[in-house]
Amino acid sequence: MSAPEAPPTSRGRAALALVWDVGAPIGMYYLLHGLGLSTFLALLLSAVLPGLTSVYQVVRSRKLDGLSLFMVSVTVLSALASLISGSPRFLLAKDGYLTAFAGAWLLVTARAERPVVFMFARVLLEGRVGPHGESWDVLWERLPGFRRIWRVAAVIWGTATIADAVVRFAMAYTLPVNQVPALNGVQWGVLFVLLQVVTNVYYHRAGLYDPRSALYEPLARSQTQAAIASL
Template identity: 55%
Template sequence: MLLIDLAIPIGLYYLLRAAGLSYQASLVISSLVPGLSATTDLARGRRPDGLAVFMTVMMLLSFAVSLISGSARFMLAKDGWLTVVTGVWMLASARTDQPLTFPFARLLLERRVGPGKQSWDVLWRRAPGFRRIWRVCTVLWGIGLVLDAVVRVVMAYTLPVDVVPGLNAAQYVVFLLLMQVVTNLYLVPAGLYNPRSRVYEFDPEVPVPDSHPVR
C-alpha cells in the first residue's frame, strides 16, 4: 500500500514532467494513483485501505482549491497543511478518553509488552501510568507533526517546484525514523517494555472493567 500510495505517485510525477506536462497536470494525475487501491478494494467488496482513502480525498480537495487559485505551490504545500491539521488534532486528543497514539500502538504492541500479555483495555482503565505514557507520546507526535508541517510548507513555497515532491517523499521516511527514535527514547526509560515497571501498577480504587473494549 505504501508503494502504491506514496512511491508510485512520486515516480509518476517526474515521468510526466519529463514528458513535458505542466506542474499542475503532473501533480493532479499523479495524485489520483492512491485512489486506485481504494477503488480496487471497493470492487472486490473489501473495505478500502484507510491511507488510500485519506490521501485520495485530500488530494482531490487540494485540486479543487488549486482550480480556483491556479497555484501549483498550493498543491505542493498540501502535505504541510494536512500535516499541521493532523498534529493539532493529535495534540487536542492528548486529554481525551483515547489519545491518538494509543490505537496505533495497540495494533503493534498489545500482548507483546506488559505483564502477562495483559489486555490493553484493562491496562488503560486500571493503570494510570500506562495512560500517562500514551498521553505523553501523543504530545510528542503532535509537536513533531506541527514542526514537520512547517518544513513542508516552507519547502513548497521557496524551493523549485520539481524538487519538492521528491523531498516530500524523503521527508516522510526521515520523519518516521526520527519520531521512532524520539518515542523510544521516552518509552524505554518510562518502563513500557519492562513488565515489572510501575507503569503497570493498577489503581486499587478502580474496579475490574467489564468485557467491553475501549473504542
C-alpha cells in the first residue's frame, strides 16, 4: 500500500512556522528596542515568541511531542537564567544553546530506533521517494542501506549544528549586542542552505531519489520472489 504524500498545506504551515520562529523574534527585538525598551527587556520579550508557537501547537493538536517540549523548555529555562543573571548576552546565546542541544539530540538519535532526521524527512518525502511510493516503514524494515542513509544524515546534521552553536556563542559574547540578533537570523539561513546542499548531494549519491538505484534492489528482489511464489 502506498504511503500518502504529505499535503502541500501541511508543508506550507511547517515552512511558515519555521519562518515565524526565526524571523519574528528578530523583528520584535528591533521594534521593541526602537520603541525605547532596554536591550535586555527587548531580548527577553522577543525570546518568548518561539515558545508561544510551540505552546499553541500543543494546545491545537492536544499532543505534546518531543520537539515542542524541547522548544518550550529551552525558552523558559533561558529566560529564567537570564532574569537571574541579568545578562543580555546570555539571552543572545540562547540560539547557541538551542543548536547545541539539537545537535547532541541528533547525534544521539543516530543510533536510536528511528533517527529524528528520518521522522522530519518522512513528513516531506514519504510517498515521493522510493519505488512505487512504498511506505517508509517498509523501506526501513527491509533495506539496510535506507536505514544507513538516515543514520549518516543524523550525524551530518548533528555535527553541523554543534559547529553552528560554537559560532553563535562566539558572536553572542564578542560582537556588539545590537548586531547579534540579525546575524543569528542570517546564520539560520546559511546553516539551512548548507545542510540542504550537503545532505541532498549525499542522498543523490546514495541513490535515495532514484527508484532504480542499487539501494532499492533488495526490495525489488523480494517483490519479484513474492510474485513468483504466488503463481
